[in-house]
Amino acid sequence: MSTLSEVARRAGVTSATVSNVLRNRGRVGEQTRQRVLEAVEALNYRPHLAARALAEGRAPTIALMVSSIANPFYPEFALAVERAARTSGHFVIICNTNEDPQAGRAYLEQIAGTLSEGVLVMNANLDFDDLHKTQARGAPVVLCMWERPDDPPGLPCVAVDFRRAGRLAAEHLIELGHTRIGAIVGSKPSGIHASRYEGFVDAMREAGLKIPAKSVRHAPDTIEGGYTAARNLLEHDAQMTAIFATNDLPALGTIHAAADLGRDVPHDLSVIGITDIQLAQQSRPPLTTVAVPTVEAAELAVSLLRELIERPSRAAQQKAQRMCVTSPPQLIVRGSTHTRSL
C-alpha cells in the first residue's frame, strides 16, 4: 500500500499537489498533473479511505439496520439501498439486529458517526431513544418504512401507505364477491402490520361486512406461521372463501395450507398478500398481492439521508418533520384470487 507522500516524492512534488490533482481541486500545471498521474499509476496508488475519512471529518459508509438479512424481503431492499448508496459514494455496512434492541444499540453506539455517517433503519426493532441519541451525537437517522403517512414518528422517515395497501387488498376480495374473509395479521401487535390490518378493516366496514374474532389470526411473519394460522382459520370456518394476509410470506403459507386441506386456490379459496416479494411471482398459483414500492423507498431513504448528512444545519430544524412518502401501493392481480364461486 503506497501512500500519498510516496507518490509525491516520485513525482517530485508535495503531497498537497498530489491530493489536488487526485481530487481536481486547486490549479495544477498540466505538466505536473501528468507526472503525478504517472507516479500514481506506477505505484498503483489508491487513497486510504479511513485516512481520508478522518481528515474530511466524514465517513464513506452508511449503516443499514435490519432485523435479519435472511428474511426474504430485506435482501431486495438491501440491494436497492446499496445501489443508491453507491451513487453517492457510500458503502453500506449491514447490521443485523436480530430483533434485539440491545444488539441494535451496540451497533449504533459503535459505528454511527465514527465509521458510518448515517444510519438507515429497516424494521429492526430498535429503541427510539437509542435512535434519538445517535442522531444527537451527529449521525442522521432515517426510518425506511414508516407505515403512517399521517402520523410522523418524530424522526426523518420515508413513509409507505400501508393502510391503503390493506384497504386495496380487502377491496379486491370484496369486489370478487367474497364476504367471509379471514385475516392473518403479523404477530407484532403494533407497528407495520397494524396499519395494514386497519386498512382491511376500513374496507370491510365500508362494505358492510363483519369481521368476527374467529376469522382473525395473529401469526409470525413466515410461510410456516401463515400455514398454521390458515389451517386454523379454515378448520374453524369451512365457509370462508378468502384470506387476507398482511404479508406475502404468510399468504404463501396459506396457499400451502389450502392445498393440504384439499381446497383449490383460487377456486375454492382466494388468497392475497402484501409487499410483492420476488417469491410471490413464483408460487403455485402465483400470488395476488399489493405491491409496495421497495426500490423507490430505498432510493428515497438514501437520498433523504444524504440530504441530512450534507445540510446538517438546515436539516437540524426540519429533522423531526422530515418525511418522504412513496408512491402508493398497487394491486397486482395474479392467480391466487378468483370470483367467489361457492
Place this chain on the structure above:
Amino acid sequence: MSTLSEVARRAGVTSATVSNVLRNRGRVGEQTRQRVLEAVEALNYRPHLAARALAEGRAPTIALMVSSIANPFYPEFALAVERAARTSGHFVIICNTNEDPQAGRAYLEQIAGTLSEGVLVMNANLDFDDLHKTQARGAPVVLCMWERPDDPPGLPCVAVDFRRAGRLAAEHLIELGHTRIGAIVGSKPSGIHASRYEGFVDAMREAGLKIPAKSVRHAPDTIEGGYTAARNLLEHDAQMTAIFATNDLPALGTIHAAADLGRDVPHDLSVIGITDIQLAQQSRPPLTTVAVPTVEAAELAVSLLRELIERPSRAAQQKAQRMCVTSPPQLIVRGSTHTRSL
C-alpha cells in the same frame, strides 16, 4: 461527538491515559480510572473508529463480495458471515458485484486494505487477477465456496465438496430405482455447477446408467430457469422419472413444471436439488436436497481470513496453499423423491 482529549481534559489526565483505561492497556490507578470512566459517561464518549483504524493501521471491517444479495441463497450466508465477523470485532460491508467483474474491481480497489482489512468472496464472478492484486496490496482474500477440495485455486479458500454433493443426489435417485434421470445444470459452463454435475455423472456411470444429451439442460440458476428447463426435459422424454438439479432454485422450478404438466411429485417424478436453502423446506412437496454446510463455511471463511490478517508473515508463505474443507454435504430426504413406480 466528543473526543478523547475532551474526555482527558475533563478527567484531568492526558489522552494516553484515557486510551489506556478504555482498552485496559498499561497500568492505571484505580482512582484515575474512575474519574476517566465518569468523564466518558458524562460526555457520552464513543471512540472514533475511523481514527482508531488509521492509528492502528488496520480496519474494523471486512468486505463481502457477492453477486447479488437478493439471490435467496446469499442472505443466509451473509447472515452467518456477519455473526462470525462480529465475534472478531469486524463489521461487514456488503458488495454486490452484480456478476460484473468491473464492478467487483472497483470495489476491491477502493475498499480493500483501506476501509476493510480483508475480503470474502462468494461467487461474485471476479477476475482472479484482481484478487491477486488486492492480495498483493496487503488485503487478504478468501474464497468462500471453492468447489474442488482436490484442486486448489491458488488463493486461500474454504472448499465444499460439491462433486460429492452431486454424487449423493444421483445415488439417492438411483437407489430409489430411477434409471431415466434428467439433469438441470447451472448455466455457467465452468465453476461451481460443473463439479456438481461431475459427481452426478460419476454416480450414473458407476450404476451403469447412460446420460443421453437429451436429458441434460443448462439453465439460469433461478426458479424460472428450472421451470423452463424441466418442461423442456419432460416434453422430450415422457419416460423420465427423476430430475436432478444442481441447485435448489431450479429444482423448485422443476416441481412447478411437473405440476403444470400434470405429473405428481414425487409419485410420477422425483426431484432433487443441492444446497438446502430455507425455501426447500417450504415448497410443496418439501424438496429433497443435498445440504451444503453454509454456516460452517461462513465461519471457516471468517476465521481463515482473520488468521491471514493477524499472521501476515507466516501466512504469506502459506497463502496460496491455504484451504479449509467443510464437513461433507449431506442428503436430506424430504417429500420430492420417491421409489420409482412406473
Place this chain on the structure above:
DNA sequence: GTGAAAGCGCTAACAG
C-alpha cells in the same frame, strides 16, 4: 501553480 504546516482522533512507544 506549488509547498509548508497544521490537524482530523486515536494509538504506541518511551520517559519520567
Place this chain on the structure above:
DNA sequence: CTGTTAGCGCTTTCAC
C-alpha cells in the same frame, strides 16, 4: 502509574 511525543495517511488553509 501517567505524561510526552510521534506518527497513521490524507485534506486544507495560507503563504510563497
